[in-house]
Amino acid sequence: MATIGFIGLGNMGGPMARNLLKAGHKLKAFDLVQSSLDAARAAGAETVSSAAAAAQGVEAVITMLPAGKHVRQVYEESVLAAANTGTLLIDSSTIDVETARAVSAAATKAGHAMVDAPVSGGVGGAEAATLTFMVGGAAEAFERARPLLEKMGKTIVHAGTAGAGQAAKICNNMILGISMVAVCEGFALAEKLGLDKQKLFDISSKSSGQCWSMTSYCPVPGPVPTSPANRDYKAGFTAEMMLKDLRLAQEAAHTVGAATPMGAAAASLYTLFVNAGHKAVDFSGIMRMMRGD
Numbered sequence: 565m566a567t568i569g570f571i572g573l574g575n576m577g578g579p580m581a582r583n584l585l586k587a588g589h590k591l592k593a594f595d596l597v598q599s600s601l602d603a604a605r606a607a608g609a610e611t612v613s614s615a616a617a618a619a620q621g622v623e624a625v626i627t628m629l630p631a632g633k634h635v636r637q638v639y640e641e642s643v644l645a646a647a648n649t650g651t652l653l654i655d656s657s658t659i660d661v662e663t664a665r666a667v668s669a670a671a672t673k674a675g676h677a678m679v680d681a682p683v684s685g686g687v688g689g690a691e692a693a694t695l696t697f698m699v700g701g702a703a704e705a706f707e708r709a710r711p712l713l714e715k716m717g718k719t720i721v722h723a724g725t726a727g728a729g730q731a732a733k734i735c736n737n738m739i740l741g742i743s744m745v746a747v748c749e750g751f752a753l754a755e756k757l758g759l760d761k762q763k764l765f766d767i768s769s770k771s772s773g774q775c776w777s778m779t780s781y782c783p784v785p786g787p788v789p790t791s792p793a794n795r796d797y798k799a800g801f802t803a804e805m806m807l808k809d810l811r812l813a814q815e816a817a818h819t820v821g822a823a824t825p826m827g828a829a830a831a832s833l834y835t836l837f838v839n840a841g842h843k844a845v846d847f848s849g850i851m852r853m854m855r856g857d
């Protein structure tokens with residue numbers, strides 16, 4: 565069993581850290597928030613007072629931080645210098661591809677092995693250890709990371725070289741944001757045409773309009789009882805998080821000159837929805853805006 569430094573014990577990092585503890589690993593855990601540290605200690609982690617202390621004398625360091633600027637800061641100011649040469653570094657935060665590649669290059673230069681390993685599956689997946697990890701980095705680093713990721717997730721995919729995990733994450737979530745808006749538009753139009761939502765679901769979920777946003781996460785109450793629409797759009801995956809990922813996709817598209825007109829439209833729609841005060845609502849709650857509520 566390994567000793568692992570874990571930095572960032574929030575909504576996702578907290579339960580991911582607990583699953584590593586359950587699997588028998590030792591953790592040196594750090595977060596800026598005292599209540600998160602207390603929860604990690606109660607779950608069996610050793611808590612430390614800085615990111616550098618979490619990275620010292622461990623076999624692997626996992627970061628689960630809000631955005632690219634936090635990852636860059638924690639790596640540049642603490643992790644890269646504090647970790648023993650050859651330490652495995654795993655960043656599971658969702659961040660921009662450019663920062664992921666820059667941090668990975670700096671890690672390699674400092675003599676460490678690094679992978680970007682963003683996740684899909686949300687807080688429920690983090691708690692149940694059923695996350696999907698999309699991993700970018702050298703094959704050798706991926707093989708070292710895999711046994712640890714398997715304790716926190718169910719599907720572990722090597723997406724390619726450094727940054728490929730983040731690229732996979734934003735492409736997937738851009739498709740998700742676009743498809744959610746499309747499903748909302750379809751149900752809003754059906755309502756205006758007097759077509760029963762269950763009938764549209766019964767037909768479309770078995771026809772060419774079928775997609776995850778409809779069959780697993782239907783944005784109207786009724787057809788999929790587990791979807792957030794049945795609990796007043798309580799998140800789930802917040803509109804703010806979706807907007808973050810859509811913006812990351814737009815940034816990446818601009819960097820490489822890719823045309824993503826539907827992604828741009830989805831980003832604009834989620835900006836309107838978030839600015840209207842709905843940032844904490846589930847992202848499928850954009851149904852209300854599409855309906856004109």
Ligand code: NAD
Pocket residue numbers: 571572573574575576577594595596597600615628629630631634638656657658659683684685686687800801802805808
């Ligand atoms: P969160 O805000 O709940 O947790 C982030 C944690 O990082 C906080 O506890 C914060 O105190 C800590 N932190 C910030 N700066 C720090 C620093 N310098 N040193 C130590 N700790 C620091 O966010 P989250 O929901 O856990 O998400 C984490 C990442 O996972 C994000 O990049 C997010 O986009 C991604 N993600 C989230 C979800 C989700 O459903 N919540 C799903 C997939 C991916």
